[in-house]
Amino acid sequence: MDRSWMIKPRITEEYDNGVEAFLKFAKEKAPDITGVYFCPCVKCLNGRQQSLDDIRTHLICDGNCPSYTKWIWHSELPQMSSTPSTGPVNEQVDDHIEDMLHDLGQEGFRQAHAPYYEKLNNDSKKPLYIGCTKCTRLSRVLALVNLKARFGWSDKSFNELLLLLKSMLPEDNTHAFADLRNCPTCGVSRYKVNSDECTADATTYKDRPSKVCWYLPVIPRFKQLLANVEDAKNLTWHADGRIKDGLLRHPADSPQWKTIDQLYPEFAQDARNLRVALASDGMNPFGNLSSNHSLWPILLIIYNLPPWLCIKRKYIMMSMMIAGSRQPRNDIDVYLEPLIEDLRKLWWVEGVDVYDGNANETFRLHAMIFCTINDFPAYGNLSGYSVKGHHTCPICEKDTSYIQLKHGKKTVYTRHRRFLKPFHPYRHMKKAFNGTSESDSALIPLSGHEVLD
Template sequence: MNRSWIQAPRISDEYEKGVEDFLKFAQQHAPAVGGKYFCPCVNCVNGRHQALVVIRSHLICDGFIRSYTNWIWHGELPEVSLPADNEAVPLETGDRMEDMIRDLGQEGYLEAHVPYYEDLETDSKLPLYLGCTTFTRLSAVLALVNLKARFGWSDKILTELLVLLKNMLPNDNKLPNSHYEAKKILCPVGLEYKKIHACRNDCVLYRKEFVELRNCPTCGVSRYKQNDGEYTNDVASSNPRPAKVCWYLPIIPRFKRLFATTHDASNLKWHAVDRINDGFLRHPADSPQWKTIDHLYPEFGAEPRNLRLGLASDGMNPFGNLSTNHSSWPVSLMIYNLPPSLCMKRKYIMLSMMISGPRQPGNDIDVYLTPLIEDMCKLWVDMVDVYDANQGETFRLHAMIFCTINDFPTYGNLSGYSVKGHQAYPICEQNTSFIQLKHGKKTIYTRHRRFLKHYHPYRRLKKAFNGSQETEEPPEPLAHHEVYDRVKDIVTVFGKTQRKDHANKNIWKKRSVFFDLPYWTNLDVRHCLNIMHVEKNVCDSLLDTLLNIKGKTKDGLKCRQDLVNMGIRE
C-alpha cells in the first residue's frame, strides 16, 4: 500500500484518501479491543485505543506519525532487522526502545557513540540461527525487550518466553536463555553513569583528591554507615554503604548520541534554519541574550550546531508522601536549539544529575554541581569532536548554559543571593522597598509602581494604593560585572556543620560555581524564575481571598489592622 500520503498536507485530498485507506486496513487486519484500535496520531503515538471515528478525527486534525510506515500495531508483520545502510528502521510507536532500534541503525553510531561497541557489532551481524535472514541476535533481543516494555510483562514472563522460543527454534540458535542474559546483551547500549559518594553534611564529593578518603576533610564525619544507620569508619566490612550518594550522568556522550541520529541532528539546527525571524519573541533564540552571545562570541554563534542549554533544578519527594522528611534534587538540562514543540518533550529533557536526600543541599548545591560544570567548561574551552549523522561529518562541538530556571528559593541557592529578609529582591538589592508589618509580623515589598512607565495613570492614583503618588524611577538592575565584583572575593566553606560568617551582613552568601564558566560573567540574565510558581502563588492568593476560603484567605484580622496602621483602609 502506498504510504506517501503520510507526508502530504493534511488539507489535501491525497491525505484524506490515505486516512480512509489506513482505517480500512486497520479494520481488516488489526485486532480490536472493545471495538477500538491503536491511534497513530502525533498525540496518541499508538499509546491509546480509540474508536475509528475518533482516530479519523485525530489524524485529520493532529496528523499521522510520519515515521510510522510499518503498521505493526495495525496488523502488519514487524520488520525490526537492522539495515546495512544508514536507512532508519521503519518502526515508531512512541516507545523509547524503538528509538534505540532506529538509532542503532545509523551509520557510524555504534563505533562512535556506544562503549564496547565491538560486542554489539558482532551481535548485530550474527544471524539468530543458521540461515536466518529476518533477525539477528541483537534485533531479536531488542524486539522481545520492546514487547516486554510495551505490554508491561514481568522479568519472569520474558524468561519463560525466551525458554519457549529457544526450544522452538533450531538447536544452533543464539537466543539468550533468560531476561538477565538479554539485559547483558543490551547493556553496552545503555548510557554510563557515575555514582559519586558525598559527605552526609554536603561538605565535599569523594572524587579527585578525596577519592580515597574515609572521613570528610572538612567536618571529619565518616564516609560510610552501618546497617543500623550509625556511621562508622570500619571499611573492612563486607559491603560498606556510603552515607550519601550523588548520581551523575555524563552529558558529553549523550550529546554525541543526539548528533548520531539524523533526525535529531537536523532538529538541532532548527533555530538557525527553520525559525521564523520576524521580530516577535517566540523562542529563546529571539531574546536579546541570544544575540548578545552571538556578538560577544562570534565563533560560537557562527556554528548553529553549538548547543545552548537551560538548567533546571528543584526538590522533589520520590516517595509521593508530602509528610515524609525527604528531598531529592534532580538537575535537568533543556536544549534550546530545538523547536518549541520539542524543547520540553520528555525525550529531549536530559536528567544530568540526581542529588539524593534526605536533606536538601541548599547553598551547598555547588558541591554537587561541580562535575557538571567541569564538563560544561570542557565543552566551551576544549570542545569535543562529534559526528553529525545529518551532514555525514565530524565537527567541534561547543555548548553553554544559557540560563537557569527555578523557583525563588532555588534562585537563591544557585545564585548565592539571600532571598529572605529585607533585601530579598535581587533586582533592587540595596534599594529594595520593604515594610515590616506590625501585626502580621511579615516583611512585605512595596512601591512596585516605580517600575511602570513614567506617564502611567497608576502612578498618580492615591486612594487605590498607599495614599501617595509615585514619582521615583525604578532602580537600575545590577550589571553583570557588578554582580561578579560583589561575589569574587567571598570565601565559602561548604557543609551543614560549618558556621557561616555573616558579620559583614553581605546579602551575597557565596561565589556561585557557575562563575567557573568562562562566559557566565558576561551574561545579562543568568537565573530565571519559573513562571509556574509565580502564576500559581498569585492565582491562589487572589482566588482564596475573593472566595473567602477559610484558612487560606489573606483577608484576616491582622491584615485589616495592618491596613489601618499603614493608612490604606479604615
C-alpha cells in the same frame, strides 16, 4: 610552656590559669578561620572540634587528658623552639615522626580512635608513591599542614595546592582522604549510621552513603542526538526555519541571544553549537510533607530546537539527581562539579568532535549554559546570592523596598509599580495599593560583576 597545671585540681587558680594559657596557645599556634579547635578534654580526646568557649567549659567541668602533654593537635611539634626555625620544614617534621606516633599511642587516644591510629601508623611506613624512598605519605602530609599553619594559608588556597600537587605526582599516588570513613574536618560519617552520633565506631547500614549524587554524562548524549538525522536537522531550526520578523517567538529573538552572538562570534558562527538552560528544584518523591527525603533533579533544556520540541520529555535531559535527607543548599556546587567540568570541556575554547548525521560530517561541537530556570530559593543555592533579608532583590539591592510585619515578623517587599510603564494607570491608583501613587522609575538592573561585588 609549663604543663604542670594539667594534673592540678580543677578548682585551683593554677588550673584556671593553665586553661587560659592553653587557649591562648591554641589560638596563636593553630589559627582557624572557622573558630573551632580540637578539644583535649577527657570526653572529646581531640576527636571533636569546639569553639574556645566550649573548650574552656569542657576543661573546667570535665577535666583534661593528663597524658596530652605535647599539644600536637594544636600545631606544636615535639621539642618545638619558641623562635621560628630557619631550616627546611621537611627535615623538621621528618625528625619527629616517631615521637609524634609515640605520643598518639597514649591509651586514651588509642581506645577512642583505634582505626585512625592504625591508619596513621600505616601511613608513617607507606611511601608517597611506588618507588619513592625519600619520604612517606604521613611525613609529606604533616609537612604541608605545618606550612599551612606557619604562614596562615586559607583552606581554599591549601586545597588548590593539594590538587596541583596531585596532578604533578605519578598516577599511582593515593588520595589522603580516599579511604576515610569520617570527614577529617568535622568528623561526620560518610555513611548512614544507626544513631544520631556520627562517630568513628558507629554501626553503619551496610556502608550506605549518607548523600548520593547520580550523574548521567551529557557529552555522549549530545553525540547521539546529533547522530540522528532528524534531530541534527532540528538543532539548526533557530537559524534555518525561524520566522525573523522582530517578534519574540524563540529565545534566539531575545537580546540575550544576540548579545552572546556579538561577544562570541566564533561560537555563533556554527548554528549547531548548543545553548542549554539548566533547571533545578527540590521535590519530595513520596508526596508526603513529613518525609525527610528530598530529590534535586538537574535538567538541561536545549534551546536550539523549535519551541514545540524544547519542552518535550524526549529532549529534556536529566543530567543529575541529588538525593538525601536534606536539600544540598549552598553545597550544590560540589555536586554540580562533574556537570560543570563537561560543560567547560564543551565551551568554545576546546569542544568535542561530533558526527552530524544530517550533514554527514564530523565537526567540533561547543555548548554553553544560556540561562537557568528555578524559583527564588533555588536561585540562591545555585548562584550563592543571599535570597533572605531586607536587600534580597538582585536588581534593587540596597534600594529594595520592604516592610517588616509587626506581629508576623516577616519581610514584605513593596513598590513593584516602579517597574510599570511611566503612564500606566496602576501608578495612580492609591486605594488599591498602599494609599500613595508611584512616580519613581524602574531601577537599572545591576550587571553580573556588580552583583558579585
